[in-house]
Amino acid sequence: MNELLCYTSDFDAAEQEINQLGGLVRLRLTSKAFVAALPLAELSTLVHCKIAPNGNIDDETERLVGIWKASNVPRAPTPSEGVVWNSPDYSTPGAQVLDLAEGEAAIEYEQSTGTPTSRYMTGRISAGIIIVDSNTPGELQFSDDEHATLRDEVLRSLHFLSHEEPRANIGFYPDFKEVAVSLPSESSSVSDPYENLERRWRDTALAELGFPAGRAGYQAYLQQLMSELGTEWGFVAFFTKFPVHWFAYAIWEKVVMHFNNDAWGPSAIHRVFAHEICHVFGAADEYGNCQCGSLHGHLQSPNNNCVSCFGSVSEQAPCLMDRNVLTICEHTRKQIGWCPPLIETETTTL
Incomplete structure (x- = not known):
């Protein structure tokens, strides 16, 4: 499967097209841009998915497309990479969370x-x-x-x-x-x-x-x-x-x-x-x-x-x-x- 950034003026039609060709929408950024996974042989048949925007795009779409492109760039490992969540000097994510506010019994x-x-x-x-x-x-x-x-x-x-x-x-x-x-x-x-x-x-x-x-x-x-x-x-x-x-x-x-x-x-x-x-x-x-x-x-x-x-x-x-x-x-x-x-x-x- 090939992944590509798609621009569209009709997201519903583009999503249906991708699905009919055996692919899927991997990440919907906005109604105007999304990332699709699709068989390479099917790329030339796309109608509602364009590899370049048709005219101007809104600020939020431009912003998220830019951030998505940057997020695909690998980063150097951080000192905490691979560290067990309850290691000394670190707090554990989601430790002992209880939510009693809705009148429920205590639930972990x-x-x-x-x-x-x-x-x-x-x-x-x-x-x-x-x-x-x-x-x-x-x-x-x-x-x-x-x-x-x-x-x-x-x-x-x-x-x-x-x-x-x-x-x-x-x-x-x-x-x-x-x-x-x-x-x-x-x-x-x-x-x-x-x-x-x-x-x-x-x-x-x-x-x-x-x-x-x-x-x-x-x-x-x-x-x-x-x-x-x-x-x-x-x-x-x-x-x-x-x-x-x-x-x-x-x-x-x-x-x-x-x-x-x-x-x-x-x-x-x-x-x-x-x-x-x-x-x-x-x-x-x-x-x-x-x-x-x-x-x-x-x-x-x-x-x-x-x-x-x-x-x-x-x-x-x-x-x-x-x-x-x-x-x-x-x-x-x-x-x-x-x-x-x-x-x-x-x-x-x-």
């Missing part, structure tokens, strides 16, 4: 993916990326360079996940929203420390986008996005510099990340974000207090790469759910749906 995040929008990481997936910025100049406000960095990191993360299992035929359809808000004065607190900080800026941002507060609001946004884009699955991610209880966590259909990304730094957002997306689709952590053989994901697959399954860390298979690596092990694959009956070994890969 890795067991909280019984949502109809994220049962399997296969096929077309909407990604609602809400960047909650400050409307007041200062350390809580994103610079232009930081906005570009964040988009670069998000696209790198989605690129990795969409290519790690070709038989899953994954196509990501991100929707970037920038919302600048003022942090409201502190109101009455709730028992969940994550929700206590998150709701202050999150609910203000949701209101700016026209949605109600709380989980009902971001669920409504996600359902609207999935309906508009025609995707099978989806999730929402909030990125901010406002106060959060933990720098990265996931529960239900939601990821929350602080731009600074703790000691891992902004240049590792793509790895931490991919880790959190895997949680949304059912993957369990494989470090720290994980339980060997515990069942996870919609298919209830055992966590047999948990560190407690082995006599030493060296026996454990390298995996994104255990450490800062862009590798997904066999057991995590099963938890997120990369296994029969959802995909078959004889399936034609893209």
Whole structure:
């Protein structure tokens, strides 16, 4: 399969054309530009997919195309590459996340993916990326360079996940929203420390986008996005510099990340974000207090790469759910749906 950047004036027609030729949309940047995977012999027959824009393109399309091109350039390894998530001097992504704000019983995040929008990481997936910025100049406000960095990191993360299992035929359809808000004065607190900080800026941002507060609001946004884009699955991610209880966590259909990304730094957002997306689709952590053989994901697959399954860390298979690596092990694959009956070994890969 050949991957190419396509420009179009009719995304729906272009997507249908790509699918009919045996390809797929790998990454939808905007309604005017996308990345397609297609048999090389079929390139000359394309009608709705052009390799160059026909006339002027809008600023957001031009911006994301430029960032996508830059995100395909390999980068030198960072000092934290390959480091186990719970190593000294680092904080773990998504540690011990509980969400009690909706009147539910306490639920650990890795067991909280019984949502109809994220049962399997296969096929077309909407990604609602809400960047909650400050409307007041200062350390809580994103610079232009930081906005570009964040988009670069998000696209790198989605690129990795969409290519790690070709038989899953994954196509990501991100929707970037920038919302600048003022942090409201502190109101009455709730028992969940994550929700206590998150709701202050999150609910203000949701209101700016026209949605109600709380989980009902971001669920409504996600359902609207999935309906508009025609995707099978989806999730929402909030990125901010406002106060959060933990720098990265996931529960239900939601990821929350602080731009600074703790000691891992902004240049590792793509790895931490991919880790959190895997949680949304059912993957369990494989470090720290994980339980060997515990069942996870919609298919209830055992966590047999948990560190407690082995006599030493060296026996454990390298995996994104255990450490800062862009590798997904066999057991995590099963938890997120990369296994029969959802995909078959004889399936034609893209």
